[in-house]
Amino acid sequence: xxxxxxxxxxxxxxxxxxxxxxxxxxxxxxxxxxxxxxxxxxxxxxxxxxxxxxxxxxxxxxxxxxxxxxxxxxxxxxxxxxxxxxxxxxxxxxxxxxxxxxxxxxxxxxxxxxxxxxxxxxxxxxxxxxxxxxxxxxxxxxxxxxxxxxxxxxxxxxxxxxxxxxxxxxxxxxxxxxxxxxxxxxxxxxxxxxxxxxxxxxxxxxxxxxxxxxxxxxxxxxxxxxxxxxxxxxxxxxxxxxxxxxxxxxxxxxxxxxxxxxxxxxxxxxxxxxxxxxxxxxxxxxxxxxxxxxxxxxxxxxxxxxxxxxxxxxxxx
Amino acid sequence: xxxxxxxxxxxxxxxxxxxxxxxxxxxxxxxxxxxxxxxxxxxxxxxxxxxxxxxxxxxxxxxxxxxxxxxxxxxxxxxxxxxxxxxxxxxxxxxxxxxxxxxxxxxxxxxxxxxxxxxxxxxxxxxxxxxxxxxxxxxxxxxxxxxxxxxxxxxxxxxxxxxxxxxxxxxxxxxxxxxxxxxxxxxxxxxxxxxxxxxxxxxxxxxxxxxxxxxxxxxxxxxxxxxxxxxxxxxxxxxxxxxxxxxxxxxxxxxxxxxxxxxxxxxxxxxxxxxxxxxxxxxxxxxxxxxxxxxxxxxxxxxxxxxxxxxxxxxxxxxxxxxxxxxxxxxxxxxxxxxxxxxxxxxxxxxxxxxxxxxxxxxxxxxxxx
Numbered sequence: 001x002x003x004x005x006x007x008x009x010x011x012x013x014x015x016x017x018x019x020x021x022x023x024x025x026x027x028x029x030x031x032x033x034x035x036x037x038x039x040x041x042x043x044x045x046x047x048x049x050x051x052x053x054x055x056x057x058x059x060x061x062x063x064x065x066x067x068x069x070x071x072x073x074x075x076x077x078x079x080x081x082x083x084x085x086x087x088x089x090x091x092x093x094x095x096x097x098x099x100x101x102x103x104x105x106x107x108x109x110x111x112x113x114x115x116x117x118x119x120x121x122x123x124x125x126x127x128x129x130x131x132x133x134x135x136x137x138x139x140x141x142x143x144x145x146x147x148x149x150x151x152x153x154x155x156x157x158x159x160x161x162x163x164x165x166x167x168x169x170x171x172x173x174x175x176x177x178x179x180x181x182x183x184x185x186x187x188x189x190x191x192x193x194x195x196x197x198x199x200x201x202x203x204x205x206x207x208x209x210x211x212x213x214x215x216x217x218x219x220x221x222x223x224x225x226x227x228x229x230x231x232x233x234x235x236x237x238x239x240x241x242x243x244x245x246x247x248x249x250x251x252x253x254x255x256x257x258x259x260x261x262x263x264x265x266x267x268x269x270x271x272x273x274x275x276x277x278x279x280x281x282x283x284x285x286x287x288x289x290x291x292x293x294x295x296x297x298x299x300x301x302x303x304x305x306x307x308x309x310x311x312x313x314x315x316x317x
Numbered sequence: 318x319x320x321x322x323x324x325x326x327x328x329x330x331x332x333x334x335x336x337x338x339x340x341x342x343x344x345x346x347x348x349x350x351x352x353x354x355x356x357x358x359x360x361x362x363x364x365x366x367x368x369x370x371x372x373x374x375x376x377x378x379x380x381x382x383x384x385x386x387x388x389x390x391x392x393x394x395x396x397x398x399x400x401x402x403x404x405x406x407x408x409x410x411x412x413x414x415x416x417x418x419x420x421x422x423x424x425x426x427x428x429x430x431x432x433x434x435x436x437x438x439x440x441x442x443x444x445x446x447x448x449x450x451x452x453x454x455x456x457x458x459x460x461x462x463x464x465x466x467x468x469x470x471x472x473x474x475x476x477x478x479x480x481x482x483x484x485x486x487x488x489x490x491x492x493x494x495x496x497x498x499x500x501x502x503x504x505x506x507x508x509x510x511x512x513x514x515x516x517x518x519x520x521x522x523x524x525x526x527x528x529x530x531x532x533x534x535x536x537x538x539x540x541x542x543x544x545x546x547x548x549x550x551x552x553x554x555x556x557x558x559x560x561x562x563x564x565x566x567x568x569x570x571x572x573x574x575x576x577x578x579x580x581x582x583x584x585x586x587x588x589x590x591x592x593x594x595x596x597x598x599x600x601x602x603x604x605x606x607x608x609x610x611x612x613x614x615x616x617x618x619x620x621x622x623x624x625x626x627x628x629x630x631x632x633x634x635x636x637x638x639x640x641x642x643x644x645x646x647x648x649x650x651x652x653x654x655x656x657x658x659x660x661x662x663x664x665x666x667x668x669x670x671x672x673x674x675x676x677x678x679x680x681x682x683x684x685x686x687x
Binding site for chain 2: 045048049050051052070073074076078080082083084085086087088089093096097098100101102103143
């Protein structure tokens with residue numbers, strides 16, 4: 001459904017995208033996962049026909065993003081990263097405006113958005129600017145869906161939305177996918193990867209890995225522990241010094257410790273930390289998440305290219 | 318068509334829901350006309366004048382009486398001697414003084430000449446020169462009258478009769494109504510359109526509009542049509558205020574005036590679109606239109622300062638300003654009552670400008686992001 005081949009893009013001297021290639025199958029949710037500044041929005045704008053790629057090509061449903069951009073614009077539903085509706089128009093006025101811009105009426109396509117619209121209906125006469133973050137996203141989704149697109153492109157839909165609304169939002173996306181829509185979504189939230197059929201991990205304009213979330217975590221090459229101690233900052237520094245190639249980083253209330261050696265046990269880590277004089281030490285084995293995979297890949301990357309920032313100090317959302 | 322109507326409806330909603338826009342659209346024309354009408358008024362009335370007449374006689378009284386006949390001058394009766402003048406000027410009690418010689422009537426009759434001194438307060442040069450000019454013409458008038466009374470046979474001097482055509486009373490309203498009209502239309506059409514398009518960029522809605530099947534020309538027309546209508550309304554308000562409140566004549570064809578106003582609005586709108594293709598946000602658009610359009614319109618078009626007295630380079634720049642061509646059109650129609658036969662040149666220039674900027678902004682309007 002979406003074929004991206006060797007896309008490069010630069011803003012002046014700043015290389016935003018390097019050799020991006022991936023394919024998205026019809027009827028799947030494909031996630032581009034990466035921190036702010038990874039190049040996700042640039043890639044989205046190229047695929048939404050808003051930017052011309054520096055080099056490389058991309059087709060959506062067989063239509064080229066450069067050559068066939070006019071036809072393509074009627075086939076895609078695009079939701080930019082920033083809330084991009086008219087704040088001074090009401091919910092219904094926004095919806096009607098975007099429907100008529102695409103030459104359809106809200107009534108004829110009501111069934112496409114009915115699920116989402118029922119939640120918006122109590123606020124239909126409220127100005128969009130006065131909606132909560134979650135409601136804004138739902139309205140933006142309705143506006144992007146109203147012309148019955150074949151491909152839905154959502155750039156960071158979770159930003160500025162509370163966790164409950166985010167979960168609801170993803171439920172809606174999954175229902176839309178089950179209805180046959182192809183969805184491309186980008187997010188800086190690693191936990192959202194689990195909702196996608198397949199994800200691409202993006203860092204500094206490179207795709208580091210493409211796979212299903214399950215396959216990614218299953219392929220995690222290190223042994224992972226969740227560790228807790230009173231002095232978390234010193235804990236992380238000490239864990240990093242425990243063996244070469246080991247990595248440690250904050251992960252919720254715990255620190256995650258990824259060790260390259262398969263033989264290391266919980267008791268070994270405990271012993272090491274007690275020797276270092278840590279109090280309240282708690283160590284357990286942990287299941288790797290997509291975030292652990294991301295950090296691992298990122299660390300490898302930066303070690304190979306000898307980037308001067310020490311591993312694990314790049315904070316993720 | 319449906320698409321277009323939806324766009325215009327949306328645009329009107331934006332306008333009607335934003336108090337600041339409403340203020341600029343409807344408060345500004347009225348305030349500007351009234352301000353220019355009542356404040357920027359260079360007609361002089363009731364200027365205090367001292368008359369120093371050391372030996373009042375029949376002739377000196379006749380002259381003084383003539384000077385005070387109109388309501389231009391009002392006598393300051395307390396000041397009667399030369400040495401009081403300096404203080405009176407300093408305290409701003411008088412704007413002008415007329416000093417008559419000793420034995421005015423006698424020297425006129427015997428020697429045939431008498432020197433009358435007119436002293437003006439040039440700390441305000443405009444007022445001073447206006448007053449002195451008035452006084453001089455009254456003196457001249459008096460002299461002719463004196464001659465015809467006393468030397469009926471030998472009076473062969475040249476009589477100068479000055480008549481100001483079209484605006485005999487030299488009212489400034491004749492100048493500022495066309496000026497305010499050009500300014501308001503430029504403000505509403507160019508500045509407001511450039512800001513409203515820049516706002517779509519700033520708010521990110523332009524991104525969504527671009528991805529839609531709307532063509533650039535549809536976006537531009539949808540954005541400008543409401544402002545075309547509002548500008549026209551504003552022009553009408555200014556004309557009506559000028560005629561009703563300030564007694565400005567409207568001698569020519571109202572239809573022609575309407576047509577020319579729409580033409581000028583078109584030029585201003587295309588300038589506004591052009592600016593919006595260059596400006597990244599609302600601040601930028603505002604800055605560019607204020608500096609690039611409003612200032613030259615005020616200063617170089619001949620609205621406030623006469624173009625004839627500008628240095629040549631500024632006159633050349635002034636030629637590139639639409640208002641320079643629109644002001645003579647409005648004056649021609651309203652004051653002189655002339656038609657297209659004498660305004661075709663200015664009209665053609667405006668048509669050319671409209672085409673030029675429209676093509677330029679259409680070429681510059683990108684249907685992708687930068």
